[in-house]
Amino acid sequence: METKPALSNENxxxxxxxQLKTYLMAQDLWEIVESRSDPPAPEIEAAFKAWSKTNAMVLHVIQMSCQPNRFSDIREISSARIAWDTLAEKYKPKRPDPSSSIAPVPLRKDELLDSRENDEKGNINGDVEIYTELNKALQSGDWNAAKEFLNTHPHAISAKITDTKKTALHVAAEAGHEHIVEELVNIMSEENLEIKDFEGFTALAQASFRGSYRMVECMLGKNKNLTxxxxxxxxxxxxLALYNGQLDLARYLYLLTPLEILMPENGTMGAAIVSEAIYNKALDIALDLVKLCPRLAIAQDRIGYCPLYALACMPDYFLGGNELVFWKRWIYSGIHIQSAGPINEIHLNIQKSAGNLSNDKEIxxxxxxxxxxxxxxHVLSNELLRRxxxxxxxxxxxQIRAGRVEDAILRATKEGxxxxxxxxxxxxxxxxxxxxARSRNIFSVAVEYRRAKIFSLIHGLNIENGLAGFPDFTNKNxxxxxxxxxAASTSLNQIPGAALKMQRELQWFKEVESIVPSKSHGFLNKEGLTPRQLFTKNHADMMSNGEKWMKDTASSCTVVGALIVTIMFAAAFTVPGGNDQNKGFPIFLNEKLFMVFIVSDALSLFSSSTSVLMFLGILTSRYAEEDFLKSLPTKMIIGLSTIFFSIAAMMTAFSAALFLMLCEQSWIVIPVICLASVPVTLFVLMQFPLLVDMTILTYRHGIFNRKMERWF
Structure with a gap:
């Protein structure tokens, strides 16, 4: 079972x-708490349903993590974000306002004497009001005033001077006054540096929150046990440094933290550090720690998962999680990364890494x-994965079950x-x-999230006959x-146009249909639907959007094609230079450029006519499900190809005509041709990527790698 922290009070x-934020981030649920935007309108049924489900999951986690006397604070709240904010407003410790001009309530003489007596005895539980001047001086960065107060009240150096039980060093570190921190550390004992506030944090923790290397180095120079x-x-x-993204400081602290306290037998701290390092892109720390203690790879961290799960949540750490255009792929393949060395030589900060890699300076x-x-x-994550x-x-x-490795593999499948x-x-x-928990294995999750490369692994297992059962016992799917x-929206983001998304969904259904046994085709799920009926029900909106997208695209291209037909037809009978009045033949009939003109004109006319017919075929199609698989994309491919060809031929004819009529004025012909090419070129640039994508998605080999050999 998962263990989550329980909120008891402000302490x-x-x-x-x-801890709860880390848990929600690991489950991909934190965004609904962090987002300040309004939820989708109920009219947008699919989006609102998805938001409601996620909101309910997060709200349930928050409710279950509250003790009974705290649950009453959010019992009537139905929004996870509002519930989180309500608890934060009520229980998050309030920090003193350094700009407050409210004067402290004057103490009676007997009270003041008692407070001074407490101060002289070092009583840290005395009235904090007598430290108001010290607090203000520390907050404002006035060391002279603070020093004067400390000289008068020497035991104030170790007193807890705020309502949140912070010492002078805590306050100075929190305010970020490095020079005051250094002065205080010089006059404090090692034991004084170990004093904790009401949250249990030392002043070093405050410095780690802020990421102040100077303050941390100063404190550790006097007491290394603070780590x-x-x-x-x-x-x-x-x-704390990792959690707040202070990576350079985290590397420094890591080098000073004793390895023995990070061992799995000493608790979850070591695994938690590896997980936090992975989540916060400090892969060098994670890799070094796993090298020194490999058992941490599948040890439980504080939220019950292992570091492998953290790695499974980060698809960007692997090449498959990054979409690169061809020229970036070419550059990427040419970059050389040296093998991972000691922790103090590995940095994701490019400014530090580049100095030792002379071969990559030019890149x-x-x-x-x-x-x-x-x-x-990618190099560091692959090395970490290998370990x-x-x-x-x-x-x-x-050990595998304790580390919840199965959850990590399923999460990796979900992320692709x-x-x-x-x-x-x-x-x-x-x-x-x-x-x-729903009995879904990695292959059913791969199908649900459309992870073709992972699903292709099934061809190397020879277990197709075992796929007839119900991988989702909850809904009998x-x-x-x-x-x-x-499909999840993220898996279709890279596919342009609703029609091509529908095509991809059909391709998936057909591929899986060809793999599973025939008897699976007629199975009924909990709703009493066969797989095909479920497909039709779930893709009705997508098919409608695909039809609209196809018709809109075809309508736009039909207008362009019709214009080209009209222009090219007229140009064939109004040739440049005119006709001979006696014979009726074109004057430039024997010129080579004239033949270029007339052939280009004819090709443009015929190809544009073909494109118009194809687009008309799209507009009058019946738009059945199967049409999106081949018929409609093929018509669109032919239509776009021919219209692009007709545009190119039209520009060739236009250029030839200009050269014929202005052969001695080339200084003006070339600029005119270039200017005339601009709108045509823009049209091609906008539509040509669509043609390429559609051709690849329609005519490339199947989604899966059916030639996968047995791999274990």
Whole structure:
């Protein structure tokens, strides 16, 4: 079972919020809390239904993580975001306002004497009002005033001077005054540096939050034990720096944190650091720690998952998760990354890495350092994955279950990270049958999220006959039913046009239909629908949008084609130079350029006529489901191809005519031709990518790699 933090009061709110946020991020649910935009309108049924489901899931998690006396605060709230904000407003510790001009309430003489006595004894529980002047001086960065107060009240150096039980060092670190922090550290003892506030954090934790290397170095120079001092939840400074994205500081803290406290037998801290490092793009830290302690790869972190799950949540760390145009792919393939070295030599910061890689300086200088950073991340993540695979191959079933490796593989399948699924199943073949709470295995998840490369692995297992069952026992959907469901929007983002999206969905259904046994075609799910009926029901809107897209595109192109037909037909009888009045033949009949003109005119006329007929065929099509698979795309491909050809031929005819009539005025002919080509070129540039995509999607080989050999 998953263990989530329980909110009890303001004393553990920060720990609760940090852990719950990490859990929601791992489940891809945090966005609904973070988003400030309004939910979709109920009229947009699909979007509103998806939002409502996600909102209910997040709200349930928040409710279940509250103790009974705190649940009452959000019992009547139906929005996850509002519930989160309500709890934050009520229980998040309020920080003192440094700009407040409200004067402290004057103390009676006897109260003041008691407070001073407490101060002289170092009583940290005394009245904080007597430290108001010190607090203001620290907040404003006035060291002289703070020093004067400390000279008068020497024990104030270790007193808790705020309502949140912060010391002077806490306040100065939180305010970011590095010079005051250095002065305070010089006059404090090692024990004073270890004093914690009401959240259980030392002043070093505050400095780690801010990412101040100078403050951290100053404190650790006096007391190195601060690196292992965390609050009750085990949040040591290294974790705090990672969580807040202070990666350079995190690397420094990592080098000073004792390795022994990060071992799995000492708790979840080590696995939590690896996971946080992965989530926050500090792959060098994660890789180095897994190298030193491979068992952390599948050890439980604080939210019950292993670092492998964190890696499975980050598709950008692998080449398949990045769509690159051809020229970027070419540059990417030419970038050389040196093998990973010690932690202090590995940095995702390009400014630090470039200094040691002379071969890549020219590439970086081209202004494409993001490609370098991308490949560096890919190299590190693949090395990290290899280390995790090696550990998994020697782990027993209890360790695998404890680390929830199955959840990691299913998450990798959902994100389309082929490398993780392939390597993990290859390391432990039993993981090929990993399933979730709804009994969906990796192949049914691959179908649901349209991950063709992962589903192709099935061809290397020879288990097609075992696909007739119900991979989703909750709704009694078999694998073909899963193909009949609407694909997640993210899996279709790269496909242009609703018609091509419908085509891709049909291709998926046909591919899965050809793999599963014939008896699966007639199975009924919980709704009493066969796979084909479910497909028709779920894709009705997509088919309607595809029809509209096809008709709109065909209508626009028909207008262009008709104009070209009209122009080229007229040009054939009004040739440049005119006709001989006696014989009726064109005056330039014997000129080579005239033959170029007349042939180009004829080709443009015939091809534009063909395109108009194709587009008319699209406009009058019956628009059945099967038409989107081949018929409609083929007509669109022919129509676009011929209209592009007719445009090119028209421009050739136009250029030839100008040269014939103005052969001695070439200085004006060439600019005119160039200007006339601009609108035509723009039209081609806008529509030609569509033609290429449509041709590839329609006539390339099947979605799956049916030649996959047995891979374990």
């Amino acid at each position: 553990n709110y920060l720990d609760w919020s940090v 292992i001092m965390g609050n009750d939840e085990g949040n040591i400074p290294l974790i 970086i200088g081209l202004g494409i350092k993001h490609l370098y950073e991308m490949k560096l991340a 995790m695979r090696d550990q998994l191959s020697i782990s027993n079933i209890q 990270i082929f490398e993780i699924v392939f390597e993990m199943v290859k390391a432990n073949p039993q993981l090929v049958w990993s399933h979730d 078999n694998l073909l039913h899963m193909a009949g469901m609407s």
